[in-house]
Structures are given as C-alpha cells and as structure tokens.
Amino acid sequence: MVIFLLALIGALIVMAVLSIGRLAFGRREKFDARRFLTWFGWYFVVNYVLCLGILYFSEPALTGPFWGWQWVLGPLMLSSIGNLFAFIRPALGVIEDASAVSQGRYRTSSTATKMPKSYSRGAVAAGIFGLVIAGVIGIVASILITIFTTWFDVNAKVLAAIPHVIVQSSPQLPPTDPNHIVLVSQSVASYKGQQVLGSNGKNYGSTYNFDPTSYTLQSINHHLYYAAPLAYNNVFANLASPTTPGFVVVDAEDPQQSPQLHTGSTDSIRYLPGALLNQDLLRHVYLSGYTYGRLVDPTLELDDNFHPYWTISLMQPTRGYVGDVLSEVLIVDAHTGDITQYQPQNVPTWVDRVMPSDTVNQYLTWWGLYHAAPWFNPSGMGQQTPASTPQLLYNNADQPVWLVPMTSSSANDNSSTGIFLFNTHKNEADFYPLSGIGIASNVENTIQSTRANIRNYNVDSIQLYQIYGTPTWVAIFVQPTATGSGSIYQAVGIVDARDLNGSNVQFEPTLSQALQDYQQWLTQQGNGTTPSGNTKQTVTGKVLRISPVQQGGNTIYYIQVAGQKVIFTANLSLSPKLPLVQPGDTVVVSFLGTGNTVVNLTSFDDTTITLGTGTPTPGVTPTP
Numbered sequence: 174m175v176i177f178l179l180a181l182i183g184a185l186i187v188m189a190v191l192s193i194g195r196l197a198f199g200r201r202e203k204f205d206a207r208r209f210l211t212w213f214g215w216y217f218v219v220n221y222v223l224c225l226g227i228l229y230f231s232e233p234a235l236t237g238p239f240w241g242w243q244w245v246l247g248p249l250m251l252s253s254i255g256n257l258f259a260f261i262r263p264a265l266g267v268i269e270d271a272s273a274v275s276q277g278r279y280r281t282s283s284t285a286t287k288m289p290k291s292y293s294r295g296a297v298a299a300g301i302f303g304l305v306i307a308g309v310i311g312i313v314a315s316i317l318i319t320i321f322t323t324w325f326d327v328n329a330k331v332l333a334a335i336p337h338v339i340v341q342s343s344p345q346l347p348p349t350d351p352n353h354i355v356l357v358s359q360s361v362a363s364y365k366g367q368q369v370l371g372s373n374g375k376n377y378g379s380t381y382n383f384d385p386t387s388y389t390l391q392s393i394n395h396h397l398y399y400a401a402p403l404a405y406n407n408v409f410a411n412l413a414s415p416t417t418p419g420f421v422v423v424d425a426e427d428p429q430q431s432p433q434l435h436t437g438s439t440d441s442i443r444y445l446p447g448a449l450l451n452q453d454l455l456r457h458v459y460l461s462g463y464t465y466g467r468l469v470d471p472t473l474e475l476d477d478n479f480h481p482y483w484t485i486s487l488m489q490p491t492r493g494y495v496g497d498v499l500s501e502v503l504i505v506d507a508h509t510g511d512i513t514q515y516q517p518q519n520v521p522t523w524v525d526r527v528m529p530s531d532t533v534n535q536y537l538t539w540w541g542l543y544h545a546a547p548w549f550n551p552s553g554m555g556q557q558t559p560a561s562t563p564q565l566l567y568n569n570a571d572q573p574v575w576l577v578p579m580t581s582s583s584a585n586d587n588s589s590t591g592i593f594l595f596n597t598h599k600n601e602a603d604f605y606p607l608s609g610i611g612i613a614s615n616v617e618n619t620i621q622s623t624r625a626n627i628r629n630y631n632v633d634s635i636q637l638y639q640i641y642g643t644p645t646w647v648a649i650f651v652q653p654t655a656t657g658s659g660s661i662y663q664a665v666g667i668v669d670a671r672d673l674n675g676s677n678v679q680f681e682p683t684l685s686q687a688l689q690d691y692q693q694w695l696t697q698q699g700n701g702t703t704p705s706g707n708t709k710q711t712v713t714g715k716v717l718r719i720s721p722v723q724q725g726g727n728t729i730y731y732i733q734v735a736g737q738k739v740i741f742t743a744n745l746s747l748s749p750k751l752p753l754v755q756p757g758d759t760v761v762v763s764f765l766g767t768g769n770t771v772v773n774l775t776s777f778d779d780t781t782i783t784l785g786t787g788t789p790t791p792g793v794t795p796t797p
Contacts, residue, residue, distance in 0.1 A: 174460050176228040179235075183224035183245045187252055187303075188217050194302025195295035212296065216252055223248040232459040234467040237490045238318050239310070241465075246311045253303030256296040315494075322493035329539075329548035335496055336536040337601045338544075344607040346592060349638035350569040351688055351769070353397055355390065355425050356649055356665060358634035362388045362399040362423040362432075364659025369421060369432045377403065377436075380410045381417055385659065387473070390425055391525045394477050395570045397425040402442050402473050402481070402507070411449045416441040420473065420481055428649075428662035435479060442481060442507045446471050454483055458503060461512055463487060466500050470529035473507065477523050481507040486529050497535075499600065502527045517599055525573045526597035530563045533575045533595045537602070541579055556582040557590050560612040566594070566636060573597050576637060578612045579604075587615045592637070592644075610637070610644055611673035619673040620648045620666045625680035628652075630663050637670060641692055641765070644670040650680075667691045672698075685771070689742055692773035693729065697746045709775070711763045712737065716779075719754050732774075734760065743774040750779045758782070 192213065196204075227233065227244055235241035322328055357365075363385035370378045381403040388399040403417040419440035424430035444454040451457060455468050466487040474484050483505040488497035502515045504524070520527055541557035542550075550556060563575035575595035580586050589610035595602040611619065621632045630650035638645050646668050651660035665687045667679040679694060681687040714734040721728050730751050732741040741762060745751055754760070763776040 175462050175464060176225065176460060179228055179464065180221055180224040183228075183242070183248065184217055184221040186242070186245050187220045187224075187249045188213060190249060190306050191216065191252060191256065191299040191303050195299035198298035198302055209295070216255070219255075220248045220252055223251065229456070229460075232455060232464075232468070235464050236466050237494055238315075243310065243315075246307045249303050250307045250311075253300040253307065256300030256303070318493040323495060324548070326543075326548040328492070329543040332492065332496060332539040333543035335491070335498070335600070336533075336540055336595075338540060338604055339602065340604045340606070344605055345642070346605055346607065346637075346639035346644055347568050347594070348642075349640055351640060351684070353426060353567055353570045354638065354647055354684060355397060355567065355634060355636060356684060357399065357423060357425045357428050357662065358649060358651065358660065359385065359388045359390075359399065360633055360653075360660040361428060361649070361651060361662050362401070362425070362659075364654055364661060365423050365432045366399075366401055366421040367658050369434045372434060375418075375436075377418060380406055380414070382406055383421060388423070389473050390565050391474055392567065392570045392573065393422075393475050393479065393523075397567060397570055398475075399423040399425050400473055400475050400481075402445060404445060405448070408449065411452070415452065416443045417445065420475075422475070422479065435481075439480065439508055444483070444505065444507060444510050454505065455485070457510060458485060458505060458512060463503060463512075465489075467497065468503075469531075472526070474524055476521075483507050484524055484527060486527055486532075488529070488532065497532055499528060499532075520598060524598075526565065526575075528575065528595065528597050528600065530565075530575065533563045533577070533602075534559055536600075537577055537579070537593055537595070541582075553582040558582050559593075560589065563595065564636065565597070566638075568638070578610060578637070580612060587611065587613050607644060610670045611646070615673055616646050616668075616670075617648075619675055620646065620668060620678050622675035623666060623678035623680050624675065625678070626650060626664075626666075628663075631660065632666070633660060640667070640688070641695055643695060645691070646670050646673075669695070669698075689729070689771060689773060690727075693727070693742070693744050693746075696773060696775055697744070709763060710766050711761065711776075713759065713761045713780075716754055716756050716758045716760055718756060721752070730754075732760075732762075734762065739770055739772045741772055741774050743777050747774060747777040748779070750782050750784075751777065753782055754779050 195209070224245070227247060231244070233241060233244040323332065363383065366383045366388065370383065383401045384404050387404070388401040390397065390399055400420055400422050402420045405411040405417065419434065419436040420442065421432050421434050423432040444452060444457050446454045448454070451460065454471050458468055466489045468485050469488055470486045472484045474482055476482065485503040485505065486499055487501040487503060489500045490497050499517050502517055502520050504513045504515065505511070517527060537559050541559065546555035557579045560578040560580040563577050565573055566576040567573050575597060577593040577595060578589045579591045579593060580589055588608070589612050590608055592605045592607045592610065593602050594605070616635055617632045620635070630652055632648050633651045635646060635648040638647055648666050649662060650664040650666060652663055653660050664680055664682050665684050667687045668677050677694065679687045679690040681690060712734065714736050716732060717735050718733040720731050722731060727744055730743050732743065732754070734741060741764065743751060758779050758781040761778045761780060762774050764772045764774050
C-alpha cells in the first residue's frame, strides 16, 4: 500500500532534520560512528511506526502548503523531545551526585560530577534543532501563510470570487413542479425506516441500526426518496461481520407509502464511514492511492437500478490552507469497494450532488462578506451572510440545487436580501435579488402559529418553492415519537413567503388540498402571477355538475363544465352568482393551465343569470 512508502519518506525527513542538528551543531563532541548509527537506527524505527500510524488513522491530504507534508511535524516534535530527555535525565543524575558530595554523604572523586558516557551533546543539538524547525514551519510559517492568503482586501476579493456567481435580473425563482414537493423530513424517514428494520423476520435490529442523520434525499427514476445504510450497533457487531445486509429506501413525496428494506445479494454494504480499520470508507479510498486531496462528504446514492454507491468529493485548496475547489469525484461501489474516478463535468447523471454543503456555505459566506464590501469593515455596511445552511431543493425531480437565503450582516434582520440556487454538480450559483422574503425562525414560528394547528404539532422540512408564480414556504407538521426514534407526519402547511402571518397558512392533511386552498387564497389576495410555462385560458361551456364543499371554514364550489377534462374550483370571492348556478347554465371561466386534474378558477361568470344595475323593481300590489 502507498502509506508504507509515505511513512518511509516521512521517517527519512524527520531523521534528516535530526541528523543535521546533531552533526552540524554538536561538533564539540567527537564523532562516534557506532553511537550515531545506533541512535539513527532506533529513532528511524520509532519514527517509521509513528508516521505509519498517523497516515493510517488520520489520513492527511498531501496537498496545499508544503505539499501537505506538515503532518511530519508531529513525529519531529516527539523525536526532538526524546533527544532532549537524553540530556535531561543524565544531567539530573549529575546534579544529584554533586549535591550528595557537598553534603558529605560520600567521598569526592574526579569523576563524581562528570556526565556519564550515555550523555551526547549531539542528541541535545538534534532535539533543539528539531524543535526550532517544527516551530518555524508549524507556527511561524503557518501564520504567515494564513496572513498572506486570506488577510487584506486583495485576498478577500479573491476569496469572494471563488464561486462563479450569476446575478439574475429577475427576482422570479424557477417554477416548482408540485408533483415533486418533499413531504417527508429526515426525522419522519428515520421513524419509518426504524419500523421496517424487523419486517423480514431476521431480527436485524439486534445487530444493525439506521443512523437518523444518515438518511440522504435523492432522486431515483424521476422520484424523490430517502436512502440510509444499515450500520453496526457496536464494535463487536462490526468484528463479527465484514458487511452490513443493505439499506432502506423511504418515499420522500408520499408520507403514506411504506419504506422498502433492500437486503438482496448485491445490496450488502462492505465499506461504511466510521467502520473499523480497513472497512472504513474513507480509509479504504485513502489506502487505494487517493492521498492527494481532502476526501469529504461521503454520501450514499442509489443509481436508477437501486444499486448502492458512495460518492466522495476530492477537494484541493487554492489559497494556502483554504479555498477548497472540487478536483475529482470518486464513486465507490458500496458492495464491492471498486472505485471509479470522474472529473466533475463527467459525473453520471444519476448522481445528485458532488458540491459539498459545507463548501457551498463557505463560498457564499466569503461572497457575502467581501464581494461588495472591503475586508476591514467594522460597520458591516454592504455585507451579507447566509441565513441558513444550504438546503437541498428539487424544483423538479431531476434538477437539485442548494438553496441558500441571504440576509444582511445584522443579527436583527429576519428578511432576505436575495436567494442563491447553487448548482450541485459544479461551482456555479444563480443569485436572485428576491428581497423581503421571511426567513429563519420567523418562518417556523409563523407556520406553527396557525390556528388550525390545535394539537400544537411541530414544524419540519421547511422548503422554499415557487408555486403559482409566488415564492412559497412549504412545511410539514409532525408529532415526535415518545421513544425519540423520529417523527410522524400529520399535515402540510403552505404560506406566501412575502406575507408571513399565521392566519395565511393553508393547513391540510394532504398536499393537493393545501395547494387548492393556497391557490384560492392567492386569487382572493390578488398575489398570484402567471408562472412561466402556464398560460391563462378562458373557456365557455355548459355546467354539467356543481357542488359546494366546506374546506377550512370556506365554501368551495366544484364545477364540471362540458368539454373540459378537469374539475374547476371557485369560491364566493370570484362571483356572487356561484350559489345560484344550476346544471345547464352557460358559464365563462378563466384559469391557468397547470396540467393538474383539479384547477382553481381565476374568474367566473354565469351568463344565464342576468343582473341589473339599478334600483330593484318594487313588488306589484294586487288589485282589490
């Protein structure tokens, strides 16, 4: 394996430094080849073992300043301290002898206070020289590198320019496909996954578990799911089996669907993050020769055939120790351990993301701080900051992005200055100047405060979508389980992101009902705009059926019109004629062509009912 060679090089570097210190600065001591070789041999073996341990357990990336070899400073410091002890211990003995002589405890002699033969000036010189080198490189040089690559305005501008930001002229976000809205949170997925663990009668729960934080949102065959691997319960379970049986898949769009446990012959997982020794995923990749970059963000992704793979981003710094950029993408077959290397632009389409969330957050932090403001800026004027960590968003099932609302640098600001949609496959981000959007805890508090939430359910999975041409927060209401194993889905809430008010939240048990309520509410408020790709249509026809239905305290009329293959819905805000409409009446209706089977009307008129504009005609008095 490559680490044996790297450990050899590391040990030789340490011994070269120590040898220079011993030979160059210990010249008062007569050179003793036998003593020198004995010293060199022992310290070389110790340093080789130390270097091998560091490489195996910490997996340092050989990139950045000093080509990543600064990890050698650890063994160098330990060896230097060891050489100093070669002087300190004999010296302490000499001091003790001298003290005893002065107190008359035994006779003085010409050799009583001399250093023993084990003492070596060269060892002392090697120790001092090694500590000086470690201090200069590890402290002084590192501080200078940090200063000259990240401090001052010129460096700040370079950091801000690392992400390729495209500022959009329109504040309109891309439209969302309402058929692919996420209605299952990681907590709900965890609860459902735990339920299925013992479904096949093999008592997997006694040996394995699903880590609640390991559920990964992803698109498989144009549908959204969560996937999580079976992990070991403890070290002994890991020692007893070289693989875990498989993984679980939870539907992310429909909370009523049952999870699926995959434990087939090709579903077992051989390499896992945090597993023992060579079974650890990142160690397996590192030992396979991928030592020249930081291995980050191991993510379980399933291809369109539900075969498990791990995706790993290999990052390399561009500004000293910081400014990581995506260099390569490694796809590891979770079943066999085979590694395939890709350039970012050549990653298979079934892979949802390769840009790590932490990297995106760091990029946008630099951009917000420095792209429109100087490096030294105590006032904070012109600065922005991410309002939350990046959130994976699917406007449709095949186009994931990292969504990051931006806000001002003031801690009291709870509204957006714009919205970032960061590409998950490359270093490119679109910035939409969408100001005034409610963000952070304001959104959660608003949705939870709706009067319909009489059971005080918690709010989870809050995501920003563009629905009916309006920026919209969609969240789910959940009930935590008593055992703390996750949450249970209860309802969905929708609210206009520009008009955060508990009374504006549309609360329904299903998404379709909530969307209908929301479109009706937008029509009443006059907030809705025509989404891109949805055209306004007007048709005339005869009413076949009409029926009023009570929804959330409102009366909604469901109307079937001859020649139309959809059901129209409307409320009294559109027309006072609605309660008077009868089958056979001729109506003129307008609506947006959303492609759904139930469509909210934007205007309504019954031409069969003619209304006058003057004073009502008085009743006729009978002739006596």
